[in-house]
Amino acid sequence: MTPLIPFTARKYSNMVATIGFFDGVHLGHRCLIEQVINEARQCDMGAFIVTFSNHPRTVVKSGYQPKLLTTVPEKTELLRATGADACVILQFTPELAALTAKQFMEQILYREYGVKKIVVGYDHRFGSDKLSGLTHYQRIGRESGIEVLPAKKCVMGDFTVSSSFVRRLLEEGNVEQAEKCLGRSYELSGIVVEGHRVGRNIGFPTANLQPFSKEKLIPGCGVYAVEAMIDGRTYGAMLNIGRRPTLKNGENISVEAHIFDFNGNLYGESLSLRFRYRLRNERQFESLEKLQMQLGCDSLLARQLLSSV
Structure with a gap:
């Protein structure tokens, strides 16, 4: 079991979580994490972030070379600043990639970390079975003892903030617009x-x-x-x-x-x-x-x- 990284002194046995690589910890990520924190406070649970030390595509796509917005230490400190209670940084391995969504929910989230609720990003998918939508995750969640909640989109003007969009801005040299998306x-x-x-x-x-x-x-x-x-x-x-x-x-x-x-x-x-x-x-x-x-x-x-x- 990968140990938790505590961000606050509060300790909870039950968690509201979200999952993602969170590269850049941009305003879209922070909007999602804010929803997790709000839900956790309403339920007297801990706000918990599940992320990864290596980009999942480096495991599932041969030869993939990521261009990252944040290193692991940078990402950890930015996640700490969101106000969440704790996070765990998993090594994304072929064994982890092989888990279905239900196996990941039951074996990792529920049993190891006490997750009772999970907020799922509007376009996020996890599990080797690549489920097609929120209703499938909610059904599996009910079977696994986890309530699955939908996240809101974070939209700035006429575009949705994403890590890939920020990367494209930086590659074009548009550091001013990237700053608006990152919030820094x-x-x-x-x-x-x-x-x-x-x-x-x-x-x-x-x-x-x-x-x-x-x-x-x-x-x-x-x-x-x-x-x-x-x-x-x-x-x-x-x-x-x-x-x-x-x-x-x-x-x-x-x-x-x-x-x-x-x-x-x-x-x-x-x-x-x-x-x-x-x-x-x-x-x-x-x-x-x-x-x-x-x-x-x-x-x-x-x-x-x-x-x-």
Whole structure:
């Protein structure tokens, strides 16, 4: 039995739960979890989140390479902040994938974790038998001692918030719209590694970020205004993601931040970047001098935008 991760001091023997991968813990997820919490409080039960440490598709679909919005530690802290009482992070294995919906309800939810109610997302499916709708889950739930409740949709304007929609926004570089869906700025963390030192020679030294997780999604190529977190302090910065065509970097994607008003050696240090605005597409310049002039303009715009945050 995978142990619970308690988020609050409250302890309950009976639980209201929801299940999902919850990548990004976006506003849609938080809307669902809020329904779980409300139901739990009305019934004097615990609000319980069941999630997974690895994407289920990596098990059921050979060769699938996820691009994740959150690492497991990031997701855990975001789930903690929702106000739920506890969560469990299961390893999604072939054995778990083989369980039918009824087996999962009875063996995992009911027997191991005392789940008496489950809130099911409007488009969520679980179990190897891939049941076709809410009524099927409710019938199996009654047989298993679990009441199955439907969740409400979370709609923003004319679209439904989902992890895949947020990924698409970030891949397009639309970090502002992604922030609205996430309810916070998207972040990318890693370690600073040595680069080519070209930026230093033209007056714009950069910290080259190597992300901690190879599965974490890197937003689309372009220039961004970001906030850089170093040792508990926040600095404004401009960031280039791309192939550095002016410098003939080939097909390698680099993540390089020029941090404003910072002096120091960051090699080997942790750096987190919070995406706020997209400034422009990456493009090739005729010379380093013209690149330098453009970076000066980017720097002024980034400072201006970040000063209004």
